[in-house]
Amino acid sequence: MPRKKNSFKSFHIRNSKHLDSVVNSNMENKRTSHYLITNQWDKSCEFFNNSISSDGDTDLNIIDIFDVPSCLEVIRSSIKSHRETISTACLSSYSQLPMLVVIHKSFPRVVSYNGSVGAELGI
Numbered sequence: 037m038p039r040k041k042n043s044f045k046s047f048h049i050r051n052s053k054h055l056d057s058v059v060n061s062n063m064e065n066k067r068t069s070h071y072l073i074t075n076q077w078d079k080s081c082e083f084f085n086n087s088i089s090s091d092g093d094t095d096l097n098i099i100d101i102f103d104v105p106s107c108l109e110v111i112r113s114s115i116k117s118h119r120e121t122i123s124t125a126c127l128s129s130y131s132q133l134p135m136l137v138v139i140h141k142s143f144p145r146v147v148s149y150n151g152s153v154g155a156e157l158g159i
Contacts, residue, residue, distance in 0.1 A: 044070065044096035044157060046088040050103050052110050058097055059114035063142050071097045071137040072153075073107055073130070080150050084134045087159045096157070101133070111137060111144070118142055 049055045049071075062069035072088075074081035088096060099107045112124040119142050126146045127137065136147040136156055147156050 043092040044088055044094050045092040046072075046090055046096045046098050048103075049097050049099045049107075052104055052106065055097075055099065055104055055107060055110045056114050059111055059139070060118065062139065063115070063118045066141050068138065068140045069097065070094065070156075071099055071107070071111065071139075072157075073099050073101060073133060073135040073137065075101050075133055078133055081134045084153065084157070084159065088157070101130075108137075111139075115139070115142055115144060 047058075049058060055071075059069070059071075072084065074085055076082075085098065088098070101107065104110065108127045108130065112127045115122055115124050115127075122142050122144075124144060127144055131146070131148040134150070134153050136153045138145050138147065138156070147153050
């Protein structure tokens, strides 16, 4: 059975300022946004990094923890600066990598198991 092609277009986030800008822009425009947190050495992360299309319809922001080590804190503070009453407890720590943070309007949820991340991304 052929693998289902995902509909994501990847963008790499290289620093905290860029991440903050992207999160704020997506929240202001009330767009659902996806942030895939990975690293460069883990086989699971490598699989996801290599499987993401570059020509999909939905933006997928890829964050390497070595480029933005405090990415969860940056996402949390961006959400809180937008609306302080939103719960960001799910963004308190890394459970495992790869980790997908999905922000619908301004409400975050975390997808953290390889199968779940794959299903969310259509990989």
